[in-house]
Amino acid sequence: MKRRIWSCKARFCYAQNSAIQKPTLSAPFTSTAATASLTKSDGWDSPWLDASCILQDKDLLKKGGPDSKTGIYVLDLIESCALEPDRALFTNLIKKCTNLKRLKEGRLVHAHLMSCFREDLVMNNNILNMYAKCGSMEEAQKVFEEMPVTDTVSWTALITGYTQSGLLEDAVVLFPEMLRADVKPNEFTLSSLLKASGTRHNNGFGRQLHGYCLKHGYILNVYVGSALVDMYARWENIKDAESIFNGLVSKNEVSWNALIAGHARKGEGELALSLFSRMLRKDFKPTPFTYSSIFGSLSSTGFLEQGKWVHAHMIKSGSQLVGFVGNTLLDMYAKSGSIEDAEKVFSRMLKLDLVSWNSLLKGYAQHGRGSDTLELFKRMLSIGVNPSDVTFLAILTACSHVGCVQEGEYYFQLMKTYAVEPQVSHYVTMVDLFGRAGLLDQAERFIQNMPIEPNTAVWGALLGACRMHKNLELGAYAAQRIFELDSNDSGPHMLLSNIYASAGRWDDVANVRSMMRVNQVKKEPAISWVEIKNCVHSFVANDDIHPQREEIQKMWEKVSTKIKEVGYVPDSSQVLFYSNQQEKEKRLQVHSEKIAFAFALLNTPPGSTIRIKKNIRICPDCHSAFKFASKIMGRDIILRDTNRFHHFQDGSCSCGDYW
DNA sequence: TTTGGTAGTT
Numbered sequence: 001m002k003r004r005i006w007s008c009k010a011r012f013c014y015a016q017n018s019a020i021q022k023p024t025l026s027a028p029f030t031s032t033a034a035t036a037s038l039t040k041s042d043g044w045d046s047p048w049l050d051a052s053c054i055l056q057d058k059d060l061l062k063k064g065g066p067d068s069k070t071g072i073y074v075l076d077l078i079e080s081c082a083l084e085p086d087r088a089l090f091t092n093l094i095k096k097c098t099n100l101k102r103l104k105e106g107r108l109v110h111a112h113l114m115s116c117f118r119e120d121l122v123m124n125n126n127i128l129n130m131y132a133k134c135g136s137m138e139e140a141q142k143v144f145e146e147m148p149v150t151d152t153v154s155w156t157a158l159i160t161g162y163t164q165s166g167l168l169e170d171a172v173v174l175f176p177e178m179l180r181a182d183v184k185p186n187e188f189t190l191s192s193l194l195k196a197s198g199t200r201h202n203n204g205f206g207r208q209l210h211g212y213c214l215k216h217g218y219i220l221n222v223y224v225g226s227a228l229v230d231m232y233a234r235w236e237n238i239k240d241a242e243s244i245f246n247g248l249v250s251k252n253e254v255s256w257n258a259l260i261a262g263h264a265r266k267g268e269g270e271l272a273l274s275l276f277s278r279m280l281r282k283d284f285k286p287t288p289f290t291y292s293s294i295f296g297s298l299s300s301t302g303f304l305e306q307g308k309w310v311h312a313h314m315i316k317s318g319s320q321l322v323g324f325v326g327n328t329l330l331d332m333y334a335k336s337g338s339i340e341d342a343e344k345v346f347s348r349m350l351k352l353d354l355v356s357w358n359s360l361l362k363g364y365a366q367h368g369r370g371s372d373t374l375e376l377f378k379r380m381l382s383i384g385v386n387p388s389d390v391t392f393l394a395i396l397t398a399c400s401h402v403g404c405v406q407e408g409e410y411y412f413q414l415m416k417t418y419a420v421e422p423q424v425s426h427y428v429t430m431v432d433l434f435g436r437a438g439l440l441d442q443a444e445r446f447i448q449n450m451p452i453e454p455n456t457a458v459w460g461a462l463l464g465a466c467r468m469h470k471n472l473e474l475g476a477y478a479a480q481r482i483f484e485l486d487s488n489d490s491g492p493h494m495l496l497s498n499i500y501a502s503a504g505r506w507d508d509v510a511n512v513r514s515m516m517r518v519n520q521v522k523k524e525p526a527i528s529w530v531e532i533k534n535c536v537h538s539f540v541a542n543d544d545i546h547p548q549r550e551e552i553q554k555m556w557e558k559v560s561t562k563i564k565e566v567g568y569v570p571d572s573s574q575v576l577f578y579s580n581q582q583e584k585e586k587r588l589q590v591h592s593e594k595i596a597f598a599f600a601l602l603n604t605p606p607g608s609t610i611r612i613k614k615n616i617r618i619c620p621d622c623h624s625a626f627k628f629a630s631k632i633m634g635r636d637i638i639l640r641d642t643n644r645f646h647h648f649q650d651g652s653c654s655c656g657d658y659w
Numbered sequence: 660t661t662t663g664g665t666a667g668t669t
Contacts, residue, residue: 091660091661095661121660121661122660122661123661124661125660125661125662126660126661128661128662129661129662132662151661152662153660153661153662154661154662155662156661156662156663157661157662158662159662159663160662160663163663186662186663187663188662188663189662189663190663191663191664192662192663192664193663194663194664195663195664221663221664222664223663223664224663224664225664226663226664226665227663227664227665228664229664229665230664230665231664252664253665254664254665255664255665256665257664257665257666258664258665259665260665260666261665261666264666287665287666288666289665289666290665290666291666292665292666292667293665293666293667295666296666296667324666324667325666327666327667327668328666328667328668330668331667331668334668354668355667355668356668357668358668358669359668361668362668362669388669389669390668390669391669393669394668394669397669423669425669
């Protein structure tokens with residue numbers, strides 16, 4: 001073994017130093033000068049280490065050999081190649097470097113190759129592909145430019161390299177150049193170019209490619225077909241994606257996955273799910289990509305039953321809880337309000353990565369499980385996982401959610417220790433933390449001292465806190481800062497209007513409302529969803545077209561009477577969206593989540609948990625009403641609003657009123 | 660005798 005290391009060290013130095021000549025065993029293996037020059041010229045830490053690592057890296061030896069064809073190890077391959085250049089062995093070796101993404105070793109093999117296969121088209125294509133796959137596009141381009149002859153494979157390898165490195169423009173410009181050089185693209189070239197086009201904003205080129213594929217019959221190829229479906233789906237043009245998909249002569253799992261992912265990205269969970277069922281009926285087997293898309297699409301809708309059904313399907317089909325599927329499943333459970341299921345997934349995952357830790361941390365934080373968040377964070381640090389900006393956002397959210405101001409400040413400082421630069425979202429959370437705890441002045445000072453320019457979200461956090469603590473003056477100031485930056489958002493207008501309303505300043509309320517009319521600010525309707533027996537029902541405030549309208553009305557009146565008896569006082573602000581006192585008396589607004597709650601009471605068995613989702617932030621009045629209702633009606637209520645969960649149980653809420 | 664398409668936590 002020792003002999004091999006030394007002899008190879010010598011040859012590697014030689015290879016780098018004088019690549020043109022044929023390598024031989026008589027190379028100067030003790031040449032420290034050669035080693036030194038390598039260190040300088042190539043920027044390697046130690047060429048000796050790089051050379052020997054190919055021999056000592058058990059992983060490489062295990063993965064790389066013994067070779068299935070020749071039965072010899074990578075190590076032997078290098079030796080044999082150096083002694084007697086052999087086409088098949090060299091090809092094998094460069095392919096191994098490509099597959100294992102071993103750029104440094106690949107360079108060494110390249111240096112050996114230059115002496116004997118300089119003019120060889122296929123060998124050059126192999127080398128070009130190695131650099132492209134290892135992500136070194138400069139070297140790939142250089143090899144390409146120095147090749148005496150190029151063919152479709154060379155161009156394709158280069159295009160694919162640029163596409164996979166995210167250098168889309170570089171990939172795309174090669175297509176006309178290729179045609180000018182009279183080299184014909186094939187199905188490999190086209191599928192790669194279509195992939196690049198899918199992530200570009202310019203649709204014109206993609207459509208031209210589509211035309212080219214139709215004209216030359218490439219549409220029959222399953223790779224080209226799937227890439228076309230994917231391209232249109234990424235442009236959010238699901239209609240065209242679907243019609244191409246339906247017209248495909250040959251389809252496989254990837255074609256289905258491309259379309260399902262298209263629906264998933266648009267948050268169309270039900271459509272994604274119906275495609276999933278169609279896929280099963282046609283005897284296609286879902287892959288990890290399918291499950292990942294489906295779980296992702298269901299987590300954006302936030303409902304549980306259908307997600308559980310797909311999870312059960314995955315278990316039955318024998319699919320392992322691998323990598324990214326585990327993470328999307330965990331995230332789905334956390335976002336659907338079942339943090340217990342998210343914990344189970346976390347504990348059963350074969351391999352945890354940073355995303356897994358962050359997902360559960362975020363889940364805990366959003367569910368108001370402050371101490372669980374911090375304990376998990378400590379566990380994560382103790383096993384040496386490096387926290388990211390996402391990790392710290394979850395930690396700060398947890399602190400804000402449970403009102404731990406000092407801890408929040410501590411963790412904000414801790415970010416420096418881990419060299420994590422605070423983003424604007426971290427500042428927003430800190431303002432939220434101070435604001436919810438009623439430390440409004442401190443929140444304002446924090447904003448004034450920010451090293452980056454505060455945006456509308458930062459001022460919005462302060463405005464929200466002012467609404468909560470009924471601070472008129474500071475609220476108006478924060479709102480003003482927001483209107484300077486963006487005068488079209490309805491959220492801050494409504495918050496400001498509510499602040500004035502709760503103080504009885506009707507003139508100011510009217511002013512804000514007229515300002516909204518002048519600026520043509522439209523309020524998004526508040527919608528609440530509730531899932532009952534696999535079916536999602538949606539409600540808006542003052543819903544008066546629902547078939548069960550009267551029963552719902554009666555049920556809410558019953559609940560409302562009961563909770564008023566034990567101390568619930570409706571906040572007057574809930575009716576202040578109306579412009580005057582008269583209108584207020586004419587119509588009493590019942591918020592959409594209350595209607596959804598009454599509907600769920602009518603349609604679910606006693607004792608079962610009610611899960612509601614709302615598209616905007618829950619108001620203090622509803623928060624208080626649900627606390628009372630959970631006790632009086634004996635129901636657990638899990639309510640998800642814009643970014644957090646409120647778990648109402650026996651008269652209290654998981655967020656400890658830091659809503 | 661080398662080149663291709665599908666998922667993504669804040």
